[in-house]
Amino acid sequence: MNSVVQKVVRSQLRDALRSRWLTVYALFFALLSDGLLRFSGSDAKAILSLTTVVLIVIPLVTLVLSTIYVYNAREFTELLLAQPIRRSSLFAGLYLGLTLPLAGGFAAGVTFPFILRGGGDPLQRGALLTLLAIGVVLTCVFTAIAFWIALRAEDRLRGLGMALGVWLLLGLLYDGAVLVVVAVFSDYPIERPLLALSFANPIDLARMLMLLRLDVAALMGYTGAVFQRFFAGTSGIALASAALAGWVLVPLTLSARLFRRKDF
Amino acid sequence: MITISGLTKRFGRVDVLQGIDLEIARGHVVGLVGPNGAGKTTLLKTLLGLTHADRGTIRIDGVPIGDGGDVSYRARIGYMPQIARFPENLSAAELFTMLRDLRGRPADLDEELVTKLGLESQLDKPLRILSGGTRQKVNACLAFLFRPKLLILDEPTAGLDPLSSAILKDKILAARGEGATVVIASHIMSELEELCDDIAFLLDGVVRYMGPVRELTSTTRQANLERAIAALMIREVA
Numbered sequence: 001m002n003s004v005v006q007k008v009v010r011s012q013l014r015d016a017l018r019s020r021w022l023t024v025y026a027l028f029f030a031l032l033s034d035g036l037l038r039f040s041g042s043d044a045k046a047i048l049s050l051t052t053v054v055l056i057v058i059p060l061v062t063l064v065l066s067t068i069y070v071y072n073a074r075e076f077t078e079l080l081l082a083q084p085i086r087r088s089s090l091f092a093g094l095y096l097g098l099t100l101p102l103a104g105g106f107a108a109g110v111t112f113p114f115i116l117r118g119g120g121d122p123l124q125r126g127a128l129l130t131l132l133a134i135g136v137v138l139t140c141v142f143t144a145i146a147f148w149i150a151l152r153a154e155d156r157l158r159g160l161g162m163a164l165g166v167w168l169l170l171g172l173l174y175d176g177a178v179l180v181v182v183a184v185f186s187d188y189p190i191e192r193p194l195l196a197l198s199f200a201n202p203i204d205l206a207r208m209l210m211l212l213r214l215d216v217a218a219l220m221g222y223t224g225a226v227f228q229r230f231f232a233g234t235s236g237i238a239l240a241s242a243a244l245a246g247w248v249l250v251p252l253t254l255s256a257r258l259f260r261r262k263d264f
Numbered sequence: 265m266i267t268i269s270g271l272t273k274r275f276g277r278v279d280v281l282q283g284i285d286l287e288i289a290r291g292h293v294v295g296l297v298g299p300n301g302a303g304k305t306t307l308l309k310t311l312l313g314l315t316h317a318d319r320g321t322i323r324i325d326g327v328p329i330g331d332g333g334d335v336s337y338r339a340r341i342g343y344m345p346q347i348a349r350f351p352e353n354l355s356a357a358e359l360f361t362m363l364r365d366l367r368g369r370p371a372d373l374d375e376e377l378v379t380k381l382g383l384e385s386q387l388d389k390p391l392r393i394l395s396g397g398t399r400q401k402v403n404a405c406l407a408f409l410f411r412p413k414l415l416i417l418d419e420p421t422a423g424l425d426p427l428s429s430a431i432l433k434d435k436i437l438a439a440r441g442e443g444a445t446v447v448i449a450s451h452i453m454s455e456l457e458e459l460c461d462d463i464a465f466l467l468d469g470v471v472r473y474m475g476p477v478r479e480l481t482s483t484t485r486q487a488n489l490e491r492a493i494a495a496l497m498i499r500e501v502a
Contacts, residue, residue: 004366011354011362018353018390075349079406082312082343082416083366084335263275263315 004089012097022105029109043121051210058138063163066146071156078264091259099143103136130213134206137244141202144251151258174201202247209240265290271320280306282469293440295456296449298466304449342412346419348403352392356402377405380431397423415446453490
């Protein structure tokens with residue numbers, strides 16, 4: 001890694017580690033994870049419930065916090081751009097300086113209660129690792145989208161509105177739309193179009209990855225059931241992972257390009 | 265020496281810069297004046313590469329700056345932006361260290377302003393709890409820290425108390441004495457009269473006047489710079 005990137009990341013990390021939002025974020029996941037472990041009886045059930053919450057909370061919190069972060073860092077970004085450093089390095093530094101603490105806060109919060117219990121049920125370790133992985137990847141996806149929004153919209157209220165809109169669309173409206181499609185076209189073979197639709201939503205992809213891992217199709221929505229029928233086993237996991245990777249890379253590339261060309 | 269020619273910039277439907285031609289001699293202090301929205305900040309930001317011009321060129325010591333990716337010219341520039349906002353939880357000392365690291369740890373730092381502005385006691389506090397004026401002092405220290413050959417100052421004394429403002433002005437004159445070129449955008453005419461060799465008057469994205477301060481007051485037959493600029497504005501707008 002380029003040394004300028006490292007230096008920017010280090011200072012952003014230091015800033016984040018002292019901030020209240022990161023503590024609250026990590027504490028939220030720690031309390032949630034601990035509570036679910038306490039009251040759900042088995043690690044498997046706790047991980048499943050955690051997944052449901054993670055799929056809603058990570059996109060929402062990441063979008064909102066990241067959008068605010070980019071707007072707040074605006075003047076500091078200008079100051080750094082006036083230094084003899086490249087824009088691409090600065091962008092990488094700012095992106096990692098936000099994504100690392102968010103992903104780290106989530107992972108540490110969720111894992112801590114399991115560690116307190118001696119690592120939890122050994123049979124569920126794979127599922128826990130998958131949960132951590134999809135949480136981290138979703139964080140990367142939504143920070144990238146938030147950067148794109150905040151660089152695109154000069155007005156911060158508009159940017160925040162767009163961020164919430166993206167969350168509403170992917171987190172809530174999408175599921176409703178799928179149900180409507182299923183109800184309206186129930187007489188037709190719609191498995192394949194539905195599969196295609198699931199690639200349009202990183203949250204759904206993450207949900208399916210978790211489902212393929214946990215083997216609980218019924219609990220994970222309609223596209224999940226379809227997906228499992230088509231892609232049971234490793235090829236399904238590989239395909240969904242590749243699609244998720246695309247969901248990180250595409251917004252990230254677009255944001256980086258926007259950052260390189262932007263007039264500050 | 266900075267040579268700007270034919271610089272244009274459009275933001276959406278607004279032509280902010282409409283063909284700026286300007287020559288700034290080495291070692292001169294140039295004041296950039298003009299009504300709000302005349303394009304002063306945009307011009308400064310284009311000099312720094314923060315904003316990309318649509319057309320036109322900027323040469324610093326004969327070398328064109330632009331989108332070519334060469335950023336090394338900024339190592340010689342000290343910039344004081346209009347608004348000073350820094351990462352909330354870092355201290356000024358950490359900020360200085362970070363910028364020094366980013367510039368490859370130059371040994372010869374100018375920390376005179378830190379002492380003169382009485383910032384030592386504030387260096388280890390989180391920047392979030394510093395007052396606006398104190399943050400502006402940090403901002404000023406950063407601009408001078410790396411002994412720049414070119415200083416770009418956007419309303420440098422805004423928010424400073426009279427004493428700090430005087431210290432900063434002395435520092436600007438001292439930098440000039442050491443051969444630095446200074447570009448100042450400001451609305452405070454008395455300050456520019458005190459500091460500047462030349463005045464560039466911007467109106468609607470064009471340089472309407474560029475020349476020595478004294479010439480401006482004598483051609484407009486006014487007692488001081490403030491009245492001279494006012495006369496110029498009335499004449500140009502009418």
